[in-house]
Amino acid sequence: MSLFQGLSFPGFLLPLALFFSCVFLCHGGTTSIFVRNVQKGTTMSLDSDVFSVPSGYNAPQQVHITQGDLVGKAVIVSWITEDEPGSNAVRYWSENSKQKKKIAKGELVTYRFFNYSSGFIHHTTLNNLEYNTKYYYEVGLGNTTRQFWFITPPEIGLDVPYTFGLIGDLGQSYDSNKTLSHYEMNPKNGQTVLFVGDLSYAENFPYDVNLRRDTWGRFVERSVAYQPWIWTVGNHEIDFAPEIGETEPFKPYSNRYYTPYKASQSTSPFWYSIKRASAHIIVLASYSAYGKYTPQNQWFEQELPKVNRTETPWLIVVMHAPWYNSYNYHYMEGETMRVMYEPWFVEYKVDVVFAGHVHAYERTGRVSNIAYNVVNGICTPVKRSISSGIHNHRRWRESWGVSNQHDRTTAGILGIQRV
Numbered sequence: 001m002s003l004f005q006g007l008s009f010p011g012f013l014l015p016l017a018l019f020f021s022c023v024f025l026c027h028g029g030t031t032s033i034f035v036r037n038v039q040k041g042t043t044m045s046l047d048s049d050v051f052s053v054p055s056g057y058n059a060p061q062q063v064h065i066t067q068g069d070l071v072g073k074a075v076i077v078s079w080i081t082e083d084e085p086g087s088n089a090v091r092y093w094s095e096n097s098k099q100k101k102k103i104a105k106g107e108l109v110t111y112r113f114f115n116y117s118s119g120f121i122h123h124t125t126l127n128n129l130e131y132n133t134k135y136y137y138e139v140g141l142g143n144t145t146r147q148f149w150f151i152t153p154p155e156i157g158l159d160v161p162y163t164f165g166l167i168g169d170l171g172q173s174y175d176s177n178k179t180l181s182h183y184e185m186n187p188k189n190g191q192t193v194l195f196v197g198d199l200s201y202a203e204n205f206p207y208d209v210n211l212r213r214d215t216w217g218r219f220v221e222r223s224v225a226y227q228p229w230i231w232t233v234g235n236h237e238i239d240f241a242p243e244i245g246e247t248e249p250f251k252p253y254s255n256r257y258y259t260p261y262k263a264s265q266s267t268s269p270f271w272y273s274i275k276r277a278s279a280h281i282i283v284l285a286s287y288s289a290y291g292k293y294t295p296q297n298q299w300f301e302q303e304l305p306k307v308n309r310t311e312t313p314w315l316i317v318v319m320h321a322p323w324y325n326s327y328n329y330h331y332m333e334g335e336t337m338r339v340m341y342e343p344w345f346v347e348y349k350v351d352v353v354f355a356g357h358v359h360a361y362e363r364t365g366r367v368s369n370i371a372y373n374v375v376n377g378i379c380t381p382v383k384r385s386i387s388s389g390i391h392n393h394r395r396w397r398e399s400w401g402v403s404n405q406h407d408r409t410t411a412g413i414l415g416i417q418r419v
């Protein structure tokens with residue numbers, strides 16, 4: 001049974017599962033009249049305008065950016081060319097620069113998946129960027145050059161407000177498009193998206209499986225080419241298909257979406273950390289080994305003491321499978337990771353956890369099962385003081401906004417600001 005059984009968590013559509021790790025009596029409550037549709041969303045057809053291919057021979061497509069280092073002074077620019085490799089150079093310059101464009105060169109990868117050969121996937125890192133600066137960048141050649149821009153984050157520090165968008169389980173239905181539009185139009189202006197896993201759901205399209213990875217890349221370009229999306233792997237990125245000879249998990253995802261994992265001494269692109277503004281963000285992998293002695297476990301144990309709360313007072317953890325979920329859908333799939341890691345979350349005072357997977361919105365107060373009163377038979381959480389040490393939640397205001405009310409996706413907004 002769910003730990004939250006008996007509390008009032010309605011069937012919201014937004015699949016953001018959130019909880020605080022310090023022990024606190026949890027009060028459920030209705031915050032929306034929305035009731036999730038039972039039916040799946042209708043998939044956008046291949047000729048939908050949001051999937052359109054940029055015009056011109058070998059034009060770069062599926063352009064996306066993510067943070068490229070630990071501290072927010074680098075950006076990884078990725079894109080795909082379909083006809084031939086073309087150039088893997090990125091030309092970039094700051095808005096106020098009078099200098100010539102700088103050029104960064106990257107790498108090119110391809111992969112095969114069953115009978116499919118990918119396009120030419122480019123990944124180029126722009127290093128040594130200035131904080132809080134608008135940069136323009138170009139990819140492609142000649143008359144198929146395409147130009148985009150992004151704004152680097154402010155320098156890391158205690159008093160630095162920032163706004164994160166939260167999206168997961170996005171897919172490519174009409175609801176997915178509404179979700180993304182709603183995020184883009186949100187007046188809180190999310191500056192970076194924490195993507196909590198499950199991108200394209202391509203494997204749900206057995207006849208278009210590879211096409212659907214490309215359509216999704218073109219669909220989200222309108223946002224992710226202009227602001228970083230911080231990637232987390234979900235179950236729809238595993239792509240383990242031994243029946244067709246595909247036994248390397250995460251192969252398409254690994255080739256298409258890079259992360260700056262080496263900057264945080266991780267040995268895998270699926271778990272890593274970044275700092276951004278006043279937040280230290282730890283990305284965990286729900287579908288990579290995390291038990292005792294595994295690389296992820298060792299890395300995570302060594303990462304937590306590195307968090308400097310006088311520099312980054314916010315400690316945010318992102319994963320795909322939630323530890324707490326009152327739905328029967330995907331119920332308890334995050335339980336074994338919770339058993340392994342929840343004591344560390346309490347010890348290190350993780351502020352907030354974001355997860356996706358369930359396709360239904362709920363959030364909790366600070367709760368942790370390790371201090372539940374299991375003797376009373378109803379598993380009442382035990383109250384515990386949360387104010388100790390340097391970190392004091394009351395100095396900060398969290399502003400929460402639900403950015404969409406459309407089914408089958410996850411989305412929201414988190415603003416952090418010192419008050």
Ligand SMILES: [Fe+2]
Nearest residue numbers: 198234235357
């Ligand atoms: Fe999922």
